[in-house]
Amino acid sequence: MSTAELHTLTGAYALHALPEDERREFERHLADCEACAQEVRELSATAARLGLAVAEAPPRELRERVLREITTVRQEAPPSHGRPGRTGGGGRTGRWSVYALAACIAAAAAFGGVAVWQNQVAQDARQEADRAQRQNQQLAQVLSAPDARTSSGELTGGARGTVVVSEQENRAVFLASGMAPPPSGKVYQIWFNDEGTMRSAGLMNPSASEDAVLLDGPVDRATGMGITVEPAGGSAEPTSDPVALMDFPTA
Structure with missing residues (x-):
């Protein structure tokens, strides 16, 4: 070889x-x-x-609200020792039965809502984990592609970046280490350089000094990539000077 x-x-x-x-x-x-x-x-x-999944815990305020509301429900009184069947609308037992029924309905609704919410959270977590797994698989395919080419360089502030490009997969991966966090309310956005025209390729994790990003979209005619600082959520086109510019490796 x-x-x-x-x-x-x-x-x-x-x-x-x-x-x-x-x-x-x-x-x-x-x-x-x-x-x-x-x-x-x-x-x-x-x-x-690459194998990390996403999980979310139920908010503390939901549990506290349910417990607080349960404490306001009055307990049903002991059964009357009077004559059997004396449960008229004005009697004590009748009133407590109404409170107890209301309490049961409220509790069932509350805990039913918790169950539905927890099920939704679980579904969202599974979908996010599936999405992350698919992305990680694609990222691994690029890194291990037989025609993968790499290029590394120093970035602003002493950070280091490596870009891996596979013509066979038509995808690229950017690996960063030592990145300073972006300003508050900002995010690093990656761009494909299509012969001078910048095309969005995704956002970096703003809380990670080291990150691996599968660039969003095919490489196609792109000859390089750039990174800019953008408002949270990203921009349709660059709004700041690039903090990094890298050429894609050539054969």
């Missing part, structure tokens, strides 16, 4: 996807190639975070 071919195996090696003979050959190459060693360290750190 040629040295040029060995340079393309960093993603597959980080994901333990190389056959045994290629792994041994690549590790011999790795001992003498600092550029590949750096890429393997960055890709391995990213791969370690």
